Amino acid sequence: MLGAFITFEGIEGSGKSTQISRLLHYLMNSGRPATLTREPGGTPIGDQVRKILLDPANRLLDPTAELLLYAASRAQHLREIIRPALDAGRIVLCDRFSDATLAYQGYGRELSITTIQELDRIVTAGLRPRLTILLDIDAATGVARARGRNMSEGLHGEARFENEELAFHNRVRNGYLDLAKQESGRIRIVDAARTPEEVQEDVRKLVDEVLLKTDCKL
Numbered sequence: 001m002l003g004a005f006i007t008f009e010g011i012e013g014s015g016k017s018t019q020i021s022r023l024l025h026y027l028m029n030s031g032r033p034a035t036l037t038r039e040p041g042g043t044p045i046g047d048q049v050r051k052i053l054l055d056p057a058n059r060l061l062d063p064t065a066e067l068l069l070y071a072a073s074r075a076q077h078l079r080e081i082i083r084p085a086l087d088a089g090r091i092v093l094c095d096r097f098s099d100a101t102l103a104y105q106g107y108g109r110e111l112s113i114t115t116i117q118e119l120d121r122i123v124t125a126g127l128r129p130r131l132t133i134l135l136d137i138d139a140a141t142g143v144a145r146a147r148g149r150n151m152s153e154g155l156h157g158e159a160r161f162e163n164e165e166l167a168f169h170n171r172v173r174n175g176y177l178d179l180a181k182q183e184s185g186r187i188r189i190v191d192a193a194r195t196p197e198e199v200q201e202d203v204r205k206l207v208d209e210v211l212l213k214t215d216c217k218l
């Protein structure tokens with residue numbers, strides 16, 4: 001595997017999409033081939049799974065069924081997109097990956113962390129990101145941002161997780177911070193409560209640092 005696998009994590013409204021697309025432009029402009037993708041989804045089959053997962057009408061979705069659907073989307077994504085891109089020496093920027101399952105289904109839904117880790121080993125065969133950028137923001141601020149964005153895009157009530165109570169988002173945020181403590185070398189916390197420009201500056205520094213040490217085809 002020659003490429004570099006970089007993932008982005010954070011609660012709703014942490015600004016991941018803006019930061020990833022700015023980073024993609026920066027990398028492409030400096031001649032570094034990068035693939036941008038996301039979970040759940042990233043493939044035609046994964047996008048069908050994504051629809052089920054994010055449809056607010058699916059209130060009855062069982063937490064274990066939810067966990068398995070995220071795993072299904074990830075397995076397909078690894079086979080079709082992530083592994084081939086890494087094998088071709090590309091930088092893969094992925095909007096959410098395994099840490100999201102630990103944070104949302106583990107800390108948020110309170111499913112067994114051990115079970116989630118076992119399932120993850122089966123799905124990923126141990127593939128870990130080289131770097132994970134955790135865009136950290138207070139849960140109330142993040143959720144307010146996400147709801148404001150959905151309203152302005154006419155997506156009122158569109159996303160299942162945005163309708164969760166604040167306590168859920170607090171558990172997810174604290175879960176992410178816990179994971180970052182456990183793997184402080186890989187998961188780097190970036191304060192997302194600042195301007196997009198300030199956040200991007202930190203993101204680029206972290207990515208450049210890791211790419212310098214990585215044996216990409218660059």
Ligand code: TMP
Binds near residue numbers: 012097100161162
């Ligand atoms: P997003 O594309 O807006 O980030 O939405 C994806 C949603 O799915 C988000 O609320 C987080 C959630 N999610 C999980 O609960 N578990 C997972 O493993 C992943 C990848 C996402």
